[in-house]
Structures are given as C-alpha cells and as structure tokens.
Amino acid sequence: MPRTSGPETREKLIRAAEEVFAAQGVDGAQIRDIVTLAGQSNPSAVQYHFGSRAGLLDAVMAGRLARTEAALAPLLAAAADDGPALRELIALLVTAEATELRSDRGRRCLRISAQLSHESGVRTRVPHPTLAGTAYWRLICRVEEALAAAGLPEAVRLERLDLALTLIGAAMADRARHYLDGAASLTGEELFLADLTGTTTAFLLAAAPRTEGVPHE
Structure with missing residues (x-):
C-alpha cells in the first residue's frame, strides 16, 4: 500500500492537484481523482498533508x-x-x-x-x-x-x-x-x-x- 506520509507523497499530491484543478476547474475538481492520480489509496491523504481542499489549493498556488x-x-x-x-x-x-x-x-x-x-x-x-x-x-x-x-x-x-x-x-x-x-x-x-x-x-x-x-x- 502506498504511504500517505512524507515529503515525496506531499509533492505527488501537489503535482496531481495541478493536473486535476487545471482540467476540471477549481470548483469542479474531485479530491478522489487527485488522490488516485497521486497513487494514494488512502482517501484522507489530502487532509493528512494539507488539512483541507483549500489547503491543497494554497500549496499549489504557493x-x-x-x-x-x-x-x-x-x-x-x-x-x-x-x-x-x-x-x-x-x-x-x-x-x-x-x-x-x-x-x-x-x-x-x-x-x-x-x-x-x-x-x-x-x-x-x-x-x-x-x-x-x-x-x-x-x-x-x-x-x-x-x-x-x-x-x-x-x-x-x-x-x-x-x-x-x-x-x-x-x-x-x-x-x-x-x-x-x-x-x-x-x-x-x-x-x-x-x-x-x-x-x-x-x-x-x-x-x-x-x-x-x-x-x-
């Protein structure tokens, strides 16, 4: 099972979010699609690393x-x-x-x-x-x-x-x-x-x- 901790996973989630937010729109993007694209099986991976959807978007924009x-x-x-x-x-x-x-x-x-x-x-x-x-x-x-x-x-x-x-x-x-x-x-x-x-x-x-x-x- 892919790990949900560590800087490597965090970076994978950011990269996946860039693709999904760009393709589906900021409001239409599905978190589950981001998690899947990042190769994570734990649906709470975004919350673990960024606290929320908004936190992930902030990380992308940062x-x-x-x-x-x-x-x-x-x-x-x-x-x-x-x-x-x-x-x-x-x-x-x-x-x-x-x-x-x-x-x-x-x-x-x-x-x-x-x-x-x-x-x-x-x-x-x-x-x-x-x-x-x-x-x-x-x-x-x-x-x-x-x-x-x-x-x-x-x-x-x-x-x-x-x-x-x-x-x-x-x-x-x-x-x-x-x-x-x-x-x-x-x-x-x-x-x-x-x-x-x-x-x-x-x-x-x-x-x-x-x-x-x-x-x-």
Whole structure:
C-alpha cells in the first residue's frame, strides 16, 4: 500500500492537484481523482498533508507564486531607481507571468490561477496572505501609484487594476491551454506578450468616464 506520509507523497499530491484543478476547474475538481492520480489509496491523504481542499489549493498556488517571484523580484529591483512608467511596470508583470508558459506544470498553474484572480485583495488594498510582502504586491502598489498620478479616481483605478490582473490571467491561461493541447495560436509568443502589455496599459490609462447623465443602479 502506498504511504500517505512524507515529503515525496506531499509533492505527488501537489503535482496531481495541478493536473486535476487545471482540467476540471477549481470548483469542479474531485479530491478522489487527485488522490488516485497521486497513487494514494488512502482517501484522507489530502487532509493528512494539507488539512483541507483549500489547503491543497494554497500549496499549489504557493509553488506557482514562488516561481513567479523568482522571475519578478530581480526585474523589479533593477527598475526600482528608474521610476518606470506604467507600461514598463505592466511589461515586468507580463514577462514574469510568461515564465510559467515554459513548462506543462506552469501552464497548468496559469489555468488554475486565472480562476482566482479576484482573490488578490486589490479592491480593498488588503493582499491575500500569500501575496503580503511579495514583489508581486509591491508591483501592484506601484501600478496603482502610476494610475493615481494619471488622475484616475480611487474607485476607478482599483477596479481597473483588479480587472487588468484578470485580463492578464485569462490571456495567459488561454495561451497555456493552447500549448497544453498542442493547438496553433494566432500570434507568436513575442507578439502575444507585447500586445498583452500594450492592451492592458491602454485599458488602465483610458480616460475616466464622466458621470453626469450616467444612470446608476
């Protein structure tokens, strides 16, 4: 009988969860499928190692964030004294996120994290616990500062920033799906990333709408 204890089993469960969460969706994934794929016969293996389904998902995302941080932190540090414009900040984020496209594991995690983009805490300025103190969150704060300098009202810039992260996540997840399925993409990766950077920047910097005469619900 396969053991349910030890770091090797824990890693097998994380790898299996990445596959199942990506294929079935965060809400639709069946824990029994994860346990089976990990080669475990004990149905309580997830609870033993992670405490709960949510704990397993957090572990998957912690690994994904660690890889992105390793790419983003040096990029952000190098740009720290240059006062980068908004487009450069978005380019740093897109470049770091795109490193997950290099492997099937990263591609699966992009598909998972796209479903969780609204949990970042941007709208309330309270980061998700996994993002507190990270280069990712520091970059988000700098993007908001750039939007404030551009004259966008607070509510508008926070909502746009949250939606921009959703846009980037969805675009990356779609590209990841193409790679995983072996499907052809309309554009090469370099053009895709450049267009995603430009499109996101343009969205963020669009003129704030006038509220006069706009109906409110």
